[in-house]
Amino acid sequence: MTADELLGPVDVVAPALLGCLLVTDRPEGTVAVRLTEVEAYSGEGEDPASHAHRGPTPRAAIMFGPPGRLYVYFSYGVHWCANVVVGPAGRGSAVLLRAGEVVAGESLAATRRPSAKVPRDLARGPARLTASLGIGPGDGGADVLDPASSVRLHAGEPPSAVSTGPRVGITRATELPWRFWETGAPSVSAFRPGGPRRRRAAGQDGHP
Secondary structure: OOHHHHOOOHHHHHHHOOOOEEEEEEOOEEEEEEEEEEEEEOOOOOOOOOHHHHOOOOOOHHHHOOOOEEEEEEEOOOEEEEEEEEOOOOOOEEEEEEEEEEEEOHHHHHHHOOOOOOHHHOOEOHHHHHHHHOOOHHHOOOEOOOOOOOEEEEOOOOOOOEEEEOOOOOOOOOOOOOEEEEOOOOOOOOOOOOOOOOOOOOOOOOOO
8 A cells, every 4th residue: 555545535545445454563462454444534625524624623633644644533532533544635534444354463352342242343333443453542643654653554355346325423414425335244334324413522523
């Protein structure tokens, strides 16, 4: 995976990440997840569901590039979610990594996700994915294209078929079919449509 491959429009780059491997190296070991579900979030002024909608705020500044950086944010005041920044610098686009299949380090991932009853649930959802990989706030801004990084994105085996549909749990731009998943993959998360907007503390919304 190269920076040039991440430079296209977010709704084009996002499905191209399906099948790629996200790998973390930690003192306790290595875990690799093959991505099976992602969501696209576009740049400043274009996508009201995106954290970049209001420009490069302190929290969203990483989304404005360069491509290949990891954008990590706290969701609902409960868990961490991870996104890969895409598009040219200054664009403010990112791809939320929603789900995947653990293909290496399953035993280590299981210690981080003790509530998972079966292997398919280890990274079945954005919070579970980051938990299995051991990703947290210290990984924000990591260059996933750098071979020396402790969080890396590698090309993998692309899916034979890709499905598309609305994004999960948002209240704006709900008509955009910008969720992409490997058709039939058991690790794909359950779809939850967006509901009425609720008041949340700053920084606790669920999507980039």
